[in-house]
Amino acid sequence: MTTPSRTVPGFINAHTHIYSALAPYGMPPAAPPPENFVQILERVWWRLDRALDERSLRASARLYAAESLLYGTTTLIDHQESPAFIEGSLDVLADACQEFGIRAVLCYGATDRNGGREEGRRGLAECRRFLRANHRPLVRGVVGLHASFTCSDETLHEAGEVARELDTVVHVHMAEDRADVEDARKRGYEGPLERLLATEALPPGSIMAHGVHLEPSQVRMAESQGLWLVQNPRSNEGNRVGYASSLWVSGRVALGTDGWEADMPREFAALERLSAGSVHEEVDAAARRLVTGRVLAAERFAGAPGEPGLEGDQVVYAAGEGDQPAQVSRVTVAGQVVVDQGRLVRGDIEELRAQAREEAQKLWPRMAAL
């Protein structure tokens, strides 16, 4: 039996972390093993991000951009953190995305967690600098915040101010774990969504990753404010934070991989598996999340003169034999062929993997020393 060749719109990865692309190249396990979400952050990701420098970030970005295209993903909505290399970090990501021809929406996730308000200010300044300077046709900037629980009210408010000043939106983690909700309550707010709204940190169109611990009424409120939510089912399962069961009440929910490889059909398969036991409204809504992601991407790429739009972003699957999974054969972004006959057009994937391996070997000792 042969399956015919077919063409589908390019996939959107609506929340990811390009900076973690070296992790599959031998990142040592956390010791002692983390027992909860905050320990996972403290012992793994908040050590990795502090160990990143320009070279390791460039190797991550070039590998992740290239591999994403090979999976048929044509837009990445990224959330960057590298506290030892803040200024200029977004240019490293943007250059890699433009080099291989993938669309990207970039931000630096400002936080006060290592260096207080000054660190938060530097993160927001990097967003502002990048938003003003970037003219790469495939790349857009937004303003980033790590999450409510690692930011002061002042940093949250300033993020909203910068976004309004530059006519853009904010990208932030929202109620990923119960710890985020508890932190907001301790500060006197109903929850992190209410805190971000009270500090005017969320202009309409802003992007909130996760929403695992939001109530349906809160998800409805987010939709009424024009806000996006992004579900990341494999990450939520891996971090044991729960299933985001309230998201179906909003029509503005997309799908992301939260740092996992940008294989959207695979992420979608995980979503189907994990949503299977949910109410039928959730199962129906989950089925639309890849499509909805295209609406989110179109919002961020709208309005620029000469912008070719998203209709030029396509994936052709080769005709297949028997039970073989469909193979990505050709990918076009903004009308340009960037993957042809299953191969990257503007680079050699094996060379990029070799560079990633080399940088990873230097990264793990730095991470261990922190």
Ligand SMILES: [Zn+2]
């Ligand atoms: Zn994330």
